[in-house]
Amino acid sequence: MNTAPHALKTLNTFGVEAWAQSLHTLHKPEAIAPLLDQHGAPDLLLGGGSNVLLVQQSFQQVWLNRLMGRTVLARDTRTVRIRLQAGEPWDAAVAWCLAQGAFGLENLSLIPGCCGAAPIQNIGAYGVEIAQFIHRVEAMDLNSGAVHHLAANECDFAYRHSIFRSPEGKRWLILAIELNLSATFQPTLDYPGLRQLDDQNAAAELTAQQIRQAVIALRRSKLPDPSLLGNAGSFFKNPIVASTQLEQLLSAYPQLPHWPHEQGAKLSAAWLIQHCGLKGYRQGDAAVHANHALILVNHGMASGAELWQLAQNIQSTVHQKTGVRLEPEPQILH
Ligand SMILES: Cc1cc2nc3c(=O)[nH]c(=O)nc-3n(C[C@H](O)[C@H](O)[C@H](O)COP(=O)(O)OP(=O)(O)OC[C@H]3O[C@@H](n4cnc5c(N)ncnc54)[C@H](O)[C@@H]3O)c2cc1C
Known part of the structure; x- marks a missing residue:
């Protein structure tokens, strides 16, 4: 049996060296309970590794969340309810939601990482936070293996904070998020870098795609690309x-x-x-x-x-x- 430790350098965007004695990739929700029974809770859970600093260099057991799936659960004239599995890459999910005619996430375009981590620090950018859209979060209690649905008002969302960042919240493994997005496009242009879009376009002509492209261009011009630095x-x-x-x-x-x-x-x-x-x-x-x-x-x-x-x-x-x-x-x- 190969017992060589697994390198985590390419699994964190800081690109720092660290190792895991065992590394399990989660592909199916039903495989998690047996894993938990056999090995106990992991000492590190990772999505895209874009919001961690691995000071410790050696981890016993690391789980990589790669649970995939995107679904439109319901739609009426005002709201589109979307379910995103935790391992879905965030930015691809934003693009997919827009393609479904589900609006609201365009200002959060190009944030790295996976959907499961989005509620953890209540990701935010350009005047919008994910908490505005969370209907509920599906999560497994790693102490018991039971799956719960936490409604938005149970998540204690605040600026870059949620219950999942608190010491008692560490027991949750997020499996999926359900969002209430808007069936009609209402731009949020309060952020200075986006206000010019308002001036350039009559508000009625502005599209969610234009906002997404403007946010992507702004982010690319300002932020270092973790694959390079x-x-x-x-x-x-x-x-x-x-x-x-x-x-x-x-x-x-x-x-x-x-x-x-x-x-x-x-x-x-x-x-x-x-x-x-x-x-x-x-x-x-x-x-x-x-x-x-x-x-x-x-x-x-x-x-x-x-x-x-x-x-x-x-x-x-x-x-x-x-x-x-x-x-x-x-x-x-x-
Ligand atoms: C270039 C760059 C730009 C960024 N810009 C923004 C920004 O504009 N706004 C913003 O808010 N953030 C930003 N971030 C931070 C980061 O992208 C987000 O916080 C993102 O949501 C992290 O997702 P991840 O999958 O990479 O999480 P990871 O780094 O893998 O994990 C973060 C934390 O969540 C835990 N975790 C991960 N998945 C799960 C799960 N399924 N269940 C339970 N716990 C889990 C991990 O254990 C860890 O504690 C940026 C990061 C980079 C590198």
């Missing part, structure tokens, strides 16, 4: 601070970008990092992207531990200088 997208969440802290910060840094939030204000993490002189900062092969202060990159041979060390140095520099604590967006696996 290892990264996990934004490494830090935009921090949320109380109004009193915002006032203090604005008196010291009048140019600090901020947006209203129910708890006070959301700040630009990128601005804070740049302000601390860390844009382009490099420690070996671990670096802050030269054009994007929010994106940490692996120039080739950085380990997960080196990237995490860099992230912690950024956190402490920003905290010492501004008093603001930055929280990582990817899951850090120690």
